[in-house]
Amino acid sequence: xxxxxxxxxxxxxxRGRFDEAREQLTLAGADDRALLxxxxxxxxxxxxxxxxxxxHRLYERAAELGNAEAAHNLGVLYATGRGVVADQAxxxxxxxxxxxxxxARARRMVGLMYATGQGVPVDEDEAERHWRAAADAGExxxxxxxxxxxxxxxxxxxxxxxxxxxxxxxGVEGAERELGLLAxxxxxxxxxxxxxxxxLGVIRAYHLGDPVGGVELLTASAEDGDPVAQRSLGYLVxxxxxxxxxxxxxxxxxxxxxxxxxxxxxxxxxxxxxxxAEAVHWLRLxxxxxxxxxxxxxxxxxxxxxxxxxxxxxxxxxxxxGDRGSMFAAACWYRDGFGGxxxxxxxxxxxxxLLNVGNGDGIHEAHGIAPSMTEDEIHEAGRLSGxxxxxxxxxRRRGQRPR
Numbered sequence: 001x002x003x004x005x006x007x008x009x010x011x012x013x014x015r016g017r018f019d020e021a022r023e024q025l026t027l028a029g030a031d032d033r034a035l036l037x038x039x040x041x042x043x044x045x046x047x048x049x050x051x052x053x054x055x056h057r058l059y060e061r062a063a064e065l066g067n068a069e070a071a072h073n074l075g076v077l078y079a080t081g082r083g084v085v086a087d088q089a090x091x092x093x094x095x096x097x098x099x100x101x102x103x104a105r106a107r108r109m110v111g112l113m114y115a116t117g118q119g120v121p122v123d124e125d126e127a128e129r130h131w132r133a134a135a136d137a138g139e140x141x142x143x144x145x146x147x148x149x150x151x152x153x154x155x156x157x158x159x160x161x162x163x164x165x166x167x168x169x170x171g172v173e174g175a176e177r178e179l180g181l182l183a184x185x186x187x188x189x190x191x192x193x194x195x196x197x198x199x200l201g202v203i204r205a206y207h208l209g210d211p212v213g214g215v216e217l218l219t220a221s222a223e224d225g226d227p228v229a230q231r232s233l234g235y236l237v238x239x240x241x242x243x244x245x246x247x248x249x250x251x252x253x254x255x256x257x258x259x260x261x262x263x264x265x266x267x268x269x270x271x272x273x274x275x276x277a278e279a280v281h282w283l284r285l286x287x288x289x290x291x292x293x294x295x296x297x298x299x300x301x302x303x304x305x306x307x308x309x310x311x312x313x314x315x316x317x318x319x320x321x322g323d324r325g326s327m328f329a330a331a332c333w334y335r336d337g338f339g340g341x342x343x344x345x346x347x348x349x350x351x352x353x354l355l356n357v358g359n360g361d362g363i364h365e366a367h368g369i370a371p372s373m374t375e376d377e378i379h380e381a382g383r384l385s386g387x388x389x390x391x392x393x394x395x396r397r398r399g400q401r402p403r
Contacts, residue, residue, distance in 0.1 A: 018047020052083025071098035088119030211242025263289035312339030
């Protein structure tokens, strides 16, 4: 299919041709995506004076058509009083609508409003419920919010440490600082509470530069049967951090944790098991539990066993989760027809999608397959990857090739 008005508008925005973009997006009519983008152009003042009143009108039309991001943006406008009279209750209503349509950022904002009593009475239980849902949906800032709730409101320090550790792993600003502040407070409960001891051990070994102290705490918890401690200690033992390096002991610790249901331990054990059938068993357990790092490694092991269809499925899971290796593998497999028929649209989609995670490794391959594709196929790959501009450049380059 040829480029539609919305796609032409997106291309014009990416080229900085904002007058052309507004013209094309207006031609798209009652397309909620086009209305959202028009609202963003008006709000940001790109190619026109910033006009939050106009943005509000466009967002409202898009939200009524079901656009979750537009509903979130309306929440922001009402919360800040930009282009409208500030109204926290109305902001909450729009955030709720956005959250109901799957926007994790809006779900987090609903939690914040319950936590702070904006537009609704303070309700920590509701705040926690929304933050947990947002975290499950991938909103990493909610991890920090949960840590703060348990550290400063609920006085549940091990639970606070758990959430701050997840936030730190996700790179959330401020999480490392909170772990440093939390560590001294965990000292007393760590004397009698296994989970507190484990959390303090992890913080000391992995975040405070005290692996020897961390090993001591984790060893005590691991011997007490804590799978998180077993897995964390296993990594330190495997790599000789704060203790003697011992691959056999590391594997035993990972196995104990994995058998207790720890998915990350299953991944570590699978990675440690090389190319054995046992590696596939543990990697599959980890992958089925949602450990993203397991997807490409499991795909590799399955490919070695000629289980190409299942391998491709795991590469795709990894690609959809943003794993670079999985994206490249999925693209190559679609290009070459491994695990299924050749599909150049999907191949180009994933080569281009690598750009979304700051990786240009697929560009050379993209140029290699584009001459074998129609213009519509290239544009479709651009739509699917969110890289319409790069796809259109491939079309233009293709048209300039000597005949």
